[in-house]
Amino acid sequence: MRIEKSVKCIDCPLKCDIYLTAREMGLEEMLEPVYIFYKKYESICRQGSKIKNATILIQGNAKMFVSGHCSRNIILNILIPSNYIGLTSVYGLPDYPYSVSALEDCHTCQIENEALEQIYLQNEHFMKLLNHAFGSSVAAIMNKLISLNQKQIRGRVAESLLYLSRLYDSNSFKLSITRRELGELSAISEENTVRALTELRNEEIIGIDGRNIVLKDTETLSRISMNC
Incomplete structure (x- = not known):
């Protein structure tokens, strides 16, 4: 980890909503x-630790996950540039309910909670933006819970x-995660993940070349994902 303090938002290539709103308010x-x-x-960040700052991912990919029993993890989301980490502090939750780990070299920007909360409470538009982001995150997690509870391995x-x-x-992308992590994203073992990928490849629904994945038949893949 390397820290650099002599930075200005105006020089950042990614103008986040926090900066744009603060500039609008003269703050x-x-x-x-x-x-x-x-x-x-x-x-x-680590699950259960105190949230001291709002973090914006500027460059790189990261995984957001929760740790369960027997050191088993479930990946909730893959984070990409402009995604936020630690917004739950605005809603009265002082600890991280998840962990985040870099999947590649990542650049982040951190802003103190006090500044974020002041902007949040004083600007209705910014409040709506954060509420929407938080609501979308909750909805995505709820959908994931339904999927994990009802769907079979292939689904x-x-x-x-x-x-x-x-x-x-x-439909063609390079996996930024390992087979094991793909299993954690699907809440299944690495062995079952590899088996399911092999079946989908043999059925020519997907193509696999190392970490490169091609979705050849998204219609069939969508049907499989809907099967319980």
Whole structure:
């Protein structure tokens, strides 16, 4: 982890909603952002630790996950640039309900909670933006719970592949996660993940070349993902 404090929001290539709203309110000087660079596999935050800052992912991909019994993890989301980490503090939750780990070298910007809360309470438009982001996150987690509770192995893997396709906006993409992590995204074992991928490849529904995935038949894959 490397910390850099001599940064200005105006010089950042990613103008987040926090900065844009603060500038509109004439409060940009109060932000005092800190850039933190994380290496691949480094922990960005840990489940149960105190939330001290709002974190914006500027560059790189990261995984958001929860840890359960017997050291088994469930990946909730793959985070991409412009995604936020730690917004739950605004809603009265002082601890991280999840962990976040870098899937590749990541650049983040961190802003103190006090500044975020002041903007949130004083600007209705910004309040609505954060409420929408929080609501969308909760809805996504609820849908995932339904999927994990009702779907069979092939359906879970199919849903995860379709999720990654939407995330990267392409039917052809390079996996930023391992087979084990794809299993954690689907809440199944690595062995079952590999078996399901092999079946889908043999049926020519997907193509696999190392970490490169091609969704050849998204219609069939969607049907599989809907089967309970």
